Amino acid sequence: MQRFTLLASTAFLLTAPLAPTAFAAQIAEGDTLAEDQTFSYSLLDQFPTLDPQLNEEVQGSHIIAQLFEGLTRQDADGNVIPAGATEWTNENNTVWTFKLREDARWSNGEPVTASDYVYAWRRAADPETASPYAWYVELSSIEGAAEVVAGEAEPETLGVEAVDDHTLKVTLTQPLPFFPAVVTYATFMPTPQTTIEQHGSDWTSPGNMVSNGAYTLAELAVNEYFRLEKNPEYWNADEVIITEVTGYIINDRNQSVTRWEAGEFDMMDDLPAGTYPDLLEQYPDETFSTPRLCSYYYAINFSESGNPALQDVNVRKALSYALNREVIVDQVLKGGQSPAYNFAHEATAGFEMPEIDYAAWSQSERMERARELMAEAGYGPDNPLDLDLIYNTSDSHKAIATVAAQMWKPLGVNITLSNYEWQSYIDIRGEQNFDLARSGWCGDYNEASTFLDLVTTTHGSNDGKYSNAEVDRLMTESRTMDDPNEAYTQVEQILADEMAIIPIYHYTQNFLLDADIRNWPMNNVENNWYIQDIYRAASE
Amino acid sequence: MLAFILRRLLVAIPVLILLVVVTFVLMYAAPGSPFATERGVPPQVLANLEREYGLDRPFLAQIGTYIWNIVSDFDFGPSFVYRDQDVNDLIAQGFPVTLTYGFWAFVLAVLVGGTLGIVAAVRQNSWLDYLAVGISIGAQVLPNFVLAPILVLIFTLWLGWLPGGGWQGGQWEFVIMPVVALGTSFMASIARIARASMLEVLSSNFIRTARAKGLPGRRIILRHALKPALLPVISYLGPAFVGMITGSVVIDIYFSTGGIGQFFVASALNRDYGVMMGITVLLGALTILFNLLVDIAYAWIDPKIRY
Numbered sequence: 001m002q003r004f005t006l007l008a009s010t011a012f013l014l015t016a017p018l019a020p021t022a023f024a025a026q027i028a029e030g031d032t033l034a035e036d037q038t039f040s041y042s043l044l045d046q047f048p049t050l051d052p053q054l055n056e057e058v059q060g061s062h063i064i065a066q067l068f069e070g071l072t073r074q075d076a077d078g079n080v081i082p083a084g085a086t087e088w089t090n091e092n093n094t095v096w097t098f099k100l101r102e103d104a105r106w107s108n109g110e111p112v113t114a115s116d117y118v119y120a121w122r123r124a125a126d127p128e129t130a131s132p133y134a135w136y137v138e139l140s141s142i143e144g145a146a147e148v149v150a151g152e153a154e155p156e157t158l159g160v161e162a163v164d165d166h167t168l169k170v171t172l173t174q175p176l177p178f179f180p181a182v183v184t185y186a187t188f189m190p191t192p193q194t195t196i197e198q199h200g201s202d203w204t205s206p207g208n209m210v211s212n213g214a215y216t217l218a219e220l221a222v223n224e225y226f227r228l229e230k231n232p233e234y235w236n237a238d239e240v241i242i243t244e245v246t247g248y249i250i251n252d253r254n255q256s257v258t259r260w261e262a263g264e265f266d267m268m269d270d271l272p273a274g275t276y277p278d279l280l281e282q283y284p285d286e287t288f289s290t291p292r293l294c295s296y297y298y299a300i301n302f303s304e305s306g307n308p309a310l311q312d313v314n315v316r317k318a319l320s321y322a323l324n325r326e327v328i329v330d331q332v333l334k335g336g337q338s339p340a341y342n343f344a345h346e347a348t349a350g351f352e353m354p355e356i357d358y359a360a361w362s363q364s365e366r367m368e369r370a371r372e373l374m375a376e377a378g379y380g381p382d383n384p385l386d387l388d389l390i391y392n393t394s395d396s397h398k399a400i401a402t403v404a405a406q407m408w409k410p411l412g413v414n415i416t417l418s419n420y421e422w423q424s425y426i427d428i429r430g431e432q433n434f435d436l437a438r439s440g441w442c443g444d445y446n447e448a449s450t451f452l453d454l455v456t457t458t459h460g461s462n463d464g465k466y467s468n469a470e471v472d473r474l475m476t477e478s479r480t481m482d483d484p485n486e487a488y489t490q491v492e493q494i495l496a497d498e499m500a501i502i503p504i505y506h507y508t509q510n511f512l513l514d515a516d517i518r519n520w521p522m523n524n525v526e527n528n529w530y531i532q533d534i535y536r537a538a539s540e
Numbered sequence: 541m542l543a544f545i546l547r548r549l550l551v552a553i554p555v556l557i558l559l560v561v562v563t564f565v566l567m568y569a570a571p572g573s574p575f576a577t578e579r580g581v582p583p584q585v586l587a588n589l590e591r592e593y594g595l596d597r598p599f600l601a602q603i604g605t606y607i608w609n610i611v612s613d614f615d616f617g618p619s620f621v622y623r624d625q626d627v628n629d630l631i632a633q634g635f636p637v638t639l640t641y642g643f644w645a646f647v648l649a650v651l652v653g654g655t656l657g658i659v660a661a662v663r664q665n666s667w668l669d670y671l672a673v674g675i676s677i678g679a680q681v682l683p684n685f686v687l688a689p690i691l692v693l694i695f696t697l698w699l700g701w702l703p704g705g706g707w708q709g710g711q712w713e714f715v716i717m718p719v720v721a722l723g724t725s726f727m728a729s730i731a732r733i734a735r736a737s738m739l740e741v742l743s744s745n746f747i748r749t750a751r752a753k754g755l756p757g758r759r760i761i762l763r764h765a766l767k768p769a770l771l772p773v774i775s776y777l778g779p780a781f782v783g784m785i786t787g788s789v790v791i792d793i794y795f796s797t798g799g800i801g802q803f804f805v806a807s808a809l810n811r812d813y814g815v816m817m818g819i820t821v822l823l824g825a826l827t828i829l830f831n832l833l834v835d836i837a838y839a840w841i842d843p844k845i846r847y
Binding site: 046048049050051054056127130131132134135138149150151201202204205221222223224225248249250251252254255258259261262264421422423424426427428430460 | 570571572573574575576577581582584585588589591592593621622623624625626630633634688689692693696697700703704705706707792793794796797798799802809810811
């Protein structure tokens with residue numbers, strides 16, 4: 001079970017309820033507003049759903065965050081701020097009481113009440129709903145969640161209750177100081193019971209959908225585009241400047257760049273691999289690279305199905321040392337990523353980067369040490385080691401894997417590269433049919449345990465089956481520590497000493513953004529954005 | 541003739557059922573699941589999802605229900621990935637788009653390709669022939685995934701005349717580039733087939749006889765040579781038409797038309813069993829239908845063929 005602790009934010013959470021004035025589009029001095037206040041962007045794929053309780057992926061979350069409003073949301077820096085709730089209190093971080101905004105209304109004019117939240121949360125956990133994200137309700141430690149998801153208890157037994165129309169009480173099974181951050185996600189946004197019961201699964205169609213956020217759904221053409229309009233019933237509608245949001249679905253990223261250059265839309269992310277430097281040179285004011293809370297690494301198979309040589313720490317260390325990460329980020333990826341020698345992303349809130357010894361060495365020192373370690377383990381060019389490296393279909397995964405195989409060659413390591421398309425890849429990696437596996441992990445929330453929990457014995461995504469009792473103990477203890485960083489540093493140290501994974505790089509978010517768009521949340525490492533906070537300045 | 545058509549339609553039913561069964565079995569045999577994600581779905585959640593989609597039932601029950609729902613309600617079931625849509629919705633939204641640009645691409649290919657081929661054959665070894673052959677070879681070696689970016693570069697980025705993608709209900713400026721990109725290589729094939737077959741017909745005995753009788757050249761071509769020369773073109777047109785109206789992965793992805801072409805690949809990669817089955821059945825039924833139409837057209841054109 002994961003959990004959330006972010007003590008750095010706790011102080012903020014206590015003071016936040018005293019300042020109910022919500023964040024909205026603040027116009028900078030000297031800016032005049034453009035006449036045209038529309039915003040458009042390009043998405044990589046058709047999003048599977050706009051139903052907040054069914055959503056499980058990023059592109060849908062971005063749209064849902066414009067259409068619906070949960071109890072809390074994030075500001076430009078990723079801090080939790082009041083949204084549907086104006087203030088909240090807690091007892092021992094276990095019983096949480098949220099005061100709801102009295103002027104919040106659905107787009108059909110009906111008031112948003114505590115029972116709308118209760119309905120939505122029960123709906124998310126209810127097996128009848130069959131939400132792929134039901135596990136998130138479990139993860140949040142709400143009382144009864146696990147039993148409801150498992151079908152062992154009625155949804156009504158979930159620990160959430162409407163005390164009155166504007167008071168919501170939530171009971172957790174364990175203290176969770178960061179609970180207000182958990183409820184920013186789509187799963188916990190309220191949904192309109194009457195509309196859902198009336199239209200069934202068609203309730204998310206334009207015309208049917210009733211929402212409570214800053215925007216409403218106006219048009220939707222699958223695999224082509226969607227359009228949102230400003231919601232006049234939104235409680236803070238007066239402060240919302242952008243009147244229309246359009247998203248174009250463009251699978252081909254190079255085509256998307258061309259259309260952005262032609263001025264067809266304002267923003268695109270997921271830039272094609274390797275194009276960032278050229279775009280930066282061509283559009284210096286409109287090309288950005290900001291940290292993104294994800295880490296890229298190679299998982300090592302510690303289970304019986306892995307090559308027995310990988311049980312030897314010297315072999316694992318040699319593999320890691322021999323990887324020239326500078327070359328990978330500067331010459332292969334070229335997107336401003338940073339070389340990684342530890343697991344948790346360097347931009348994780350409150351996380352102190354551990355001092356990993358080999359991070360400070362030069363590459364020739366690392367290479368020399370790698371050769372020695374391999375020799376100690378009994379391998380070398382005369383006695384080569386054959387390993388299987390798997391990755392899922394993608395140009396950059398392929399490029400990194402090819403470069404890595406070259407870098408390992410001098411150690412006498414022969415790599416067989418195996419490429420699988422995504423769904424097969426997940427199966428194969430989950431069944432430990434590999435020696436080394438391309439992996440990436442993005443934080444569910446902005447705190448280091450979202451990464452470090454992954455290397456604990458029982459974690460569902462610990463595909464390398466790494467297991468260390470000390471790591472498990474430290475991660476359990478960190479949950480109740482005042483300053484968990486000490487535990488995190490120790491865990492990272494163990495990971496480096498044992499080379500439990502091979503960290504490669506920390507992600508950046510690379511994107512193009514029209515120069516007239518203001519207030520874009522560049523410092524939000526989770527890449528959460530709210531169109532109601534931005535505006536378009538008149539071109540100079 | 542009517543008996544022939546009826547017989548062919550009756551045979552189509554077991555063919556389609558066989559297609560469904562084979563696709564279903566292959567789908568089952570493929571590794572992966574529509575619900576698998578990088579972070580791993582907990583078993584309870586997975587069980588709920590499988591129950592929702594009936595994947596927890598025995599194989600025969602699943603395939604039986606699937607076929608029965610199609611036969612009784614024409615219901616192709618839910619999409620496993622797009623939770624807000626069912627397969628009928630997705631096809632109903634996407635197919636008119638593909639049908640539109642596919643149809644115009646077909647018209648372009650047949651008119652331009654046919655004319656080029658025939659003119660080239662009639663004026664063999666003249667500059668017209670060389671020009672027509674040059675154009676068709678040029679068009680043939682430019683696959684649509686190369687042509688599409690070139691078109692966008694010229695007409696969207698440099699000239700700013702046409703939008704680089706989208707469909708917007710099929711307004712003409714959104715339709716032009718998909719039609720040209722899709723139709724060009726078909727046009728080239730048709731031109732080459734038409735030229736070759738026309739040349740063959742023009743050197744045959746009955747044409748020589750017509751010439752010897754002193755018939756005017758125009759009349760020989762239009763009355764006597766054209767019909768037999770079209771036979772090979774027509775046998776190519778049936779599958780080509782199905783290929784065009786069921787769309788192209790490249791066109792749909794490149795121009796974001798929202799057509800069904802991209803589902804061919806995407807549904808297989810996503811393990812979207814519902815969409816994959818629906819698209820396969822649609823494509824299968826259309827292929828059978830157009831092959832039948834081609835056979836009927838044969839009988840009309842070639843008096844030697846009788847059913």
